[in-house]
Amino acid sequence: MSFSRVLFLLLFLLPLLGRTQTTRPAPGNPRAGAASPAAKGAPIKLLPGTGELVGGEFNGVKIRKLLGNVSFQQEDTFLYCDSAYQYLDRNEVEAFSNVRVVQGDTMTITGDRGFYDGERRTARMTGNVVMRDTRMTLTTPSLVYDLNRKTASYTETGHLTDPQNTLDSQQGFYDTNTKVFVFTNNVHLVTPDSELNNDLLRYNTITKIAYFDGPTRIKGKDGNLYAEGGNYNTITRVSNFKKNAKIDTPNYLLGGDELVYDEVKAYGVAKGHVSLISKKDNLTLRGDVGRYWRNLGRTKLYGGRPVVRNISEKDTLYMAADTLLSVEARPGQTTTRTVLYAFPKVQIFRGVMQGICDSLTYDRQDSIIYLNRDPVLWQAKNQLTADSMQIRSKRGRIDEMRLYANAFAVDQDTLLNFNQTKGRNMMAYFRDNKLRRVDVLGNAESIFYALEGDTATTGMNRVLSANMRLLFAESKLNKISVLANPEAKFIPPHELKPDDERLKNFKWRATERPTRRQVLGKQFDDRPKKRPVAKKKTKTTTTTKAKSKAAPKKTPAKTTKPQAVPKPKPVVAPAPPAASVLPLKTPAAAPTTRR
Numbered sequence: 001m002s003f004s005r006v007l008f009l010l011l012f013l014l015p016l017l018g019r020t021q022t023t024r025p026a027p028g029n030p031r032a033g034a035a036s037p038a039a040k041g042a043p044i045k046l047l048p049g050t051g052e053l054v055g056g057e058f059n060g061v062k063i064r065k066l067l068g069n070v071s072f073q074q075e076d077t078f079l080y081c082d083s084a085y086q087y088l089d090r091n092e093v094e095a096f097s098n099v100r101v102v103q104g105d106t107m108t109i110t111g112d113r114g115f116y117d118g119e120r121r122t123a124r125m126t127g128n129v130v131m132r133d134t135r136m137t138l139t140t141p142s143l144v145y146d147l148n149r150k151t152a153s154y155t156e157t158g159h160l161t162d163p164q165n166t167l168d169s170q171q172g173f174y175d176t177n178t179k180v181f182v183f184t185n186n187v188h189l190v191t192p193d194s195e196l197n198n199d200l201l202r203y204n205t206i207t208k209i210a211y212f213d214g215p216t217r218i219k220g221k222d223g224n225l226y227a228e229g230g231n232y233n234t235i236t237r238v239s240n241f242k243k244n245a246k247i248d249t250p251n252y253l254l255g256g257d258e259l260v261y262d263e264v265k266a267y268g269v270a271k272g273h274v275s276l277i278s279k280k281d282n283l284t285l286r287g288d289v290g291r292y293w294r295n296l297g298r299t300k301l302y303g304g305r306p307v308v309r310n311i312s313e314k315d316t317l318y319m320a321a322d323t324l325l326s327v328e329a330r331p332g333q334t335t336t337r338t339v340l341y342a343f344p345k346v347q348i349f350r351g352v353m354q355g356i357c358d359s360l361t362y363d364r365q366d367s368i369i370y371l372n373r374d375p376v377l378w379q380a381k382n383q384l385t386a387d388s389m390q391i392r393s394k395r396g397r398i399d400e401m402r403l404y405a406n407a408f409a410v411d412q413d414t415l416l417n418f419n420q421t422k423g424r425n426m427m428a429y430f431r432d433n434k435l436r437r438v439d440v441l442g443n444a445e446s447i448f449y450a451l452e453g454d455t456a457t458t459g460m461n462r463v464l465s466a467n468m469r470l471l472f473a474e475s476k477l478n479k480i481s482v483l484a485n486p487e488a489k490f491i492p493p494h495e496l497k498p499d500d501e502r503l504k505n506f507k508w509r510a511t512e513r514p515t516r517r518q519v520l521g522k523q524f525d526d527r528p529k530k531r532p533v534a535k536k537k538t539k540t541t542t543t544t545k546a547k548s549k550a551a552p553k554k555t556p557a558k559t560t561k562p563q564a565v566p567k568p569k570p571v572v573a574p575a576p577p578a579a580s581v582l583p584l585k586t587p588a589a590a591p592t593t594r595r
Contacts, residue, residue, distance in 0.1 A: 044118040047071040048159040062088045078102045091118035121147040136162045145355040150176040165191045194220040223249030237263040268295040282311040297330040318349040320519045322324040338364045349519040353379045367393040380475035383410040401428040411477040417450040420503045438470040
């Protein structure tokens with residue numbers, strides 16, 4: 001989102017804290033709620049030109065009643081009105097109709113009625129009040145202006161305008177000495193490019209820094225901003241948003257405890273519980289620190305093991321690494337592919353599939369994940385390794401995996417034997433996120449064990465071929481089809497040697513398999529917390545207790561350990577004729593070489 005558009009709205013103004021919240025004078029007591037006494041004011045002078053003057057005492061108070069073109073002066077302040085009461089003993093004036101207060105040549109206040117206290121030098125205006133200076137116009141039902149302090153405040157809503165912006169608030173304050181504008185309560189600011197709502201907004205015209213406190217919402221053409229505190233320097237154009245800051249655009253939602261953005265450099269930094277959500281593909285990135293280069297279309301997250309979460313229907317993919325880098329199209333470009341890089345020490349968790357590698361590339365446009373440098377994938381009891389891998393998805397589910405160079409697949413059966421297959425390359429195919437087939441392409445070599453009813457090993461088959469196919473049922477190895485030039489032999493259990501049970505470069509790496517908690521980390525675990533189940537208290541009567549005490553104690557029955565069933569003796573199977581499909585559930589002999 002363009003911060004220059006969203007945040008320029010803060011340049012203009014802003015009366016904040018109604019720290020001078022005066023109360024409305026009670027009827028018949030115009031001095032109620034006036035400012036605290038300052039130095040004694042000079043006498044208010046009646047200027048020549050008044051149409052009619054009537055003097056006298058009313059209720060024991062000396063009053064001048066003035067009618068028509070009335071004008072007064074006190075030092076650099078002038079008061080004009082259609083009629084007025086001048087209280088000679090109190091140095092005060094009540095003005096009626098077309099009231100106008102002018103101080104110097106920069107500030108003018110008009111209203112239907114006014115009360116001017118010459119001793120305290122305060123003017124209270126009511127009824128269609130308008131305050132103007134060289135920069136803005138303020139309208140409000142009532143206004144109090146302190147001529148000594150040169151501060152103005154209102155408590156009955158105000159509407160402020162300048163050549164480009166408008167602002168409404170319930171209360172406001174303006175200090176011409178400190179050059180600080182303040183708006184409070186139901187602040188609503190509208191600019192040509194954005195709209196702001198909050199309860200506290202302040203702008204210092206000397207430092208050119210705008211501040212806002214409390215929940216603040218900024219609605220712009222390119223997105224919306226929410227924060228609960230922060231400031232914006234209109235000179236350096238650097239913004240600092242704090243307290244649960246969020247930027248919401250049509251495509252992304254960026255959040256963090258603190259967001260700092262430099263509009264000139266188009267560079268931002270987010271710190272503390274940083275999250276970047278892509279609405280288009282349900283992708284969430286989380287970390288402790290995030291950096292954003294708008295002109296490069298790059299976002300980098302690191303610290304606290306950043307995590308990626310990708311939701312596809314009910315299947316969720318989690319990835320964690322030391323660093324996450326998202327690359328997208330630069331402003332004005334549409335040809336750049338959207339790619340996510342993760343490095344180093346990558347961990348993956350997706351339902352029954354887990355994985356690790358040193359670096360990862362996720363092409364979000366084609367839904368392809370590239371695993372580089374010592375990748376390992378586990379699916380149920382299957383382990384896949386290679387020099388590099390690809391995971392391809394369709395409709396949010398894993399469709400196939402491609403293993404390049406030194407591909408190795410290991411499956412552990414019910415008797416904890418390791419069925420092993422290796423080759424130059426492999427293609428693994430999935431259905432409903434379950435492994436159903438693996439094609440071994442080039443220099444295929446395999447050993448697998450024949451079982452009898454999942455209770456005994458009857459032998460081991462060892463097969464060599466140019467290519468072969470492994471078929472799985474419920475993610476368990478079921479059959480092996482030899483596709484070309486097979487060489488096979490069957491080894492009975494009593495002839496098996498340790499070297500026969502392992503293919504070269506075999507390594508079972510189950511201890512490296514990441515758990516969900518390891519991938520997400522404690523601070524990013526988004527599972528709903530289980531509420532402890534309250535135990536029901538059972539009430540027992542005195543009679544029951546008595547019976548229970550009197551009842552003899554039952555001695556627990558002794559349990560005997562089941563005796564171990566002796567393993568059946570290995571059966572040496574004769575060599576069968578040539579075969580292209582080797583079943584795994586029955587004893588099988590090695591097929592002869594095809595001609």
